[in-house]
Amino acid sequence: MIFTVTFNPSLDYIVGLDSFREGEVNRSEWEHTYPGGKGINVSMVLKNLDIRNIALGFMGGFTGKEIQRRVKEFGCYTDFVKIKAGNSRINVKIKAQKESEINGQGPAISKKELAELFKKMESIVAGDILVLAGSIPAALPEDTYENIMKHLENRGVKIVVDATGELLLRVVKYRPFLIKPNNHELGEMFGKTLKGHDEIVFYAKRLQEMGAQNVLISMAGDGAILVDENGEIHKMKPPKGMVKNSVGAGDSMVAGFIAGYLKNKDLQEAFTMGVATGSASAFSETLATKAEVMTLLEQLK
Structure with missing residues (x-):
């Protein structure tokens, strides 16, 4: 079984405007509301790829109930911890001449509620995959x-x-079996601005020396690099397409990698599936569907 954890899920309220005028009343051209959070995105894309999984995390108040309702309606299994204090957050994303975001803080999570999440993890056994995605909210210890x-x-x-x-x-x-920084995040971890594939591979190997088994580096329009546990270096350019939405593309790459790996335990196959799935989400207004992924997968092969 695959489990995902989202500590600070959200309702993402996305608003489209012809133009955004600061300090004035703005009227939307269109609006969408989606359940958000990196782990939830991974769960939803896995569901689209026919991979059964369970979404773990915390949900609070009326927004938490709506997040859970939408994730279940999508067809995912959930086992969230219900928290007593506060509501799950709402993130506002404005799409106009430029994209702007206002992300909520999220509710307080008690030690008892965190312990309840750990109790739910007792069902995770050998052979299962656990995805820890996103930042840790201020309400939880940094070493969670x-x-x-x-x-x-x-x-x-x-x-x-x-x-x-x-x-x-x-x-x-x-x-960890897999980590997925992008090229900028990889450089920031070592206080460097990385130039070229050789430097990216060098610092990915540094992370392996520190313990990571497989290091997947996304590079937006430049594709991706995988330095795998066998010492092999895989590089791939992205398929052709128009980027419509970068939100969730990295989470989709993780979901695609897992789906590809589960098929034959082949890391090259996992890598290719990851690139196809991340690109499919980037080329879509929503998260990648299986049909979109399969089309791009054929192009990459």
């Missing part, structure tokens, strides 16, 4: 990811971590 990985250590669980900066550096010692 580390504590989860300690909790599951030596159980034969493959852990995927999609996080950035110090948070990612702190968990690589627990040998």
Whole structure:
């Protein structure tokens, strides 16, 4: 089974405007509302690819109920911890001449509620995959990811971590199966501005030396690089298409990698599927569908 964790899920309220005028009343041209959060995105794309999974995390108040309702309506299994204090956050995304975002803080999470999440993880066993995605909200200890990985250590669980900066550096010692920084995040972790594939590969290998098994680096329009656990370096340009929405593309790449890996346990196949799936979401107004992924997969092959 695959489990995803979203500590701070959201309702994403997306508003389209011809133009945004600061300090004035603006009227939307169109509006959409989606459940948001990196782990939830991974779960939804996996569902689109016919991969059964369970979404874990926290939900609070009327917004939390709506997030859970929408994720279930989409066809995903959920097992969220219901929190008592506050509401799950609403993120506002404005699409006009430029894209702007206002992200909510999210509710407080108690020690008891965090312990309840750990209890739910007792059902994770050898052969399962756990995806830890996104930042840790201020309401939780900074070492929450580390504590989860300690909790599951030596159980034969493959852990995927999609996080950035110090948070990612702190968990690589627990040998995650896959980590997925982009090229800018990779450079920031080492205080460098990376120029060219050779430097990207060099610092990806540094993360392997620190414990990571497979390092997948997304590079937007320049494609992606995978430095795998066998020492092989895989590079791929993205398929052709028009970028419509970058939100969720990285999460989709993670979902695609997992789906590709589950097929034959082949890392090259996983990499190709990851690039196709991330690109399919980038070329769509919503998260990638299976048909969109398969079309791009044929182009890449």
